[in-house]
Amino acid sequence: MPGVRFGPDVTGAAFCPHDGCANPLRLLRALHAAMQRHGAAYRPDAPARAVRPDGEGFTADTPAGPIRATKLVLAAGHGTPALADALGLRVPMRAERGQIMVTERVQPYVPLPANGIRQTADGTILLGTTHEDVGMITDTTLAGEATIAANAVRIMPDLARARVVRAWAGLRVLSPDGFPVYHQSERFPGAYATICHSGVTLAAVHANDLAEAILAERPPDTLRPFAPERFDVPQAA
Amino acid sequence: MFHRPPDPTRREAETVTVTLDGRPVRARTGDTVAAVALLAGLDHTRTNPATGERRAPYCMMGTCFECLMVIDGEPSRQACLVTVREGMVIERQHGAPRLR
CATH class of the missing domain: 3.30.9.10 (D-Amino Acid Oxidase, subunit A, domain 2)
Incomplete structure (x- = not known):
């Protein structure tokens, strides 16, 4: 780091050429602009109070009325567990x-x-x-x-x-092992849950690979290890 | 621009000498750096790091952070909260401070 004076306790450092940083506020703004350019409707007036399968797809109950969809992705951070049960989704997590x-x-x-x-x-x-x-x-x-x-x-x-x-x-928003959880419901295959930290760090994966996997209805091999089944192992004492 | 109102007690005030942007200035003991800068006729005491605008002491009570100056080499001191001392070196702060 040219120009930086390090303290006497610093004896070494690791460098990764892939590391970088993004301003999260600008990233969020850019994602919203891109999403709406692709025809998405952003509805800050319609927070999902409850979600449920309705036979053909899913319904989200919101203060602005019910919203129907054939696919539904829970990406509500710490609000996710309260919505997950009705869809047969498992999202073990902690704050x-x-x-x-x-x-x-x-x-x-x-x-x-x-x-x-x-x-x-x-x-x-x-x-x-x-x-x-x-x-x-x-x-x-x-x-x-x-x-x-x-x-x-x-x-x-x-x-x-x-x-x-x-x-x-x-x-x-952390799973028990700190890695993301990407889960597709077995009972209602059109329902998905995603939890992760950080959504900023992983924004590119979510906007590209994960969105395409959900559209294609099958996760690529790279995302498969992030299913919640990895927690179904006996706990060591 | 600024001057001190007459002191009805007519007491002889004790003074110290400080350096203000390189020149020696006599200041009254107990005065703040911001008061000394204004009495010395400085029309600004820093420039804003984002816009370059000239800024000067405003609230004189530690709230507005407009009066930041470099005092004895330490940047971003609130000049209105620092009392002058003999030999103090006071400089205007140009833009964002340097860390070294």
């Missing part, structure tokens, strides 16, 4: 809190995105993160932020000069 801090805009300093330290195009530096089992609570904590800051400054001491302007927390 894991991650906290993030962002600094003021500073001159370009971090030339490559690193795990837990990355500078955005605007100049702000994102610092992360924590892995906390606290249920559905999205509060930030001073202890969590102190841990993040200490780790960042240990790796790059010059970061101590950057002012933190904001902190927030989110809940990762």
Whole structure:
């Protein structure tokens, strides 16, 4: 990392040419624009309160009235389990809190995105993160932020000069082994469930490979290991 | 542009000398860096990192973050919350600060 001064505790690093970073807000905006250009209707006024098979396909009950479809994909994050039972779908999952801090805009300093330290195009530096089992609570904590800051400054001491302007927390959507679950219902083959973290990291796979697999009604070999049957093994004591 | 109102007690104020953008300036003990910069006639104390706009102290009470300056080498200090000290080096902050 040219120009970066590392702390004395840093003895090595791993480099992967495939790593990169995306601004999640811009990615979401781009996905929405692309989806609507392909004719999709985005209905933020119609959250699915319940979904059910109706003989020929599926019906989602929403405040804007029922919406019918021949195929249905649950991709509701932590809202997925509440909708899954009626469709014969299994989505074992848990929430894991991650906290993030962002600094003021500073001159370009971090030339490559690193795990837990990355500078955005605007100049702000994102610092992360924590892995906390606290249920559905999205509060930030001073202890969590102190841990993040200490780790960042240990790796790059010059970061101590950057002012933190904001902190927030989110809940990762995790299966028991941390990998995605892509599941097709056996009882109702037109119903699918997808859970993963992160939807940003995996956006390209979901928009291309996964969407095509659902349209073709058969998962490619690469996605098959992500079925929930992998959890049907005896637990070691 | 700014001047200090007359002091009815007519007390002789103690002063310190600070460096403001390279030139020595006498400041009254107890004044904030923002007050000293305004009394010295600075028309701006930083430029905005995104737009380049010139900015100056506004709220004078730590809320608006418009008065960020480099004080003794440390960027993005709130000049309205820092009291001057003898020998203090105060600089305008041009755009986004450097980390080294």
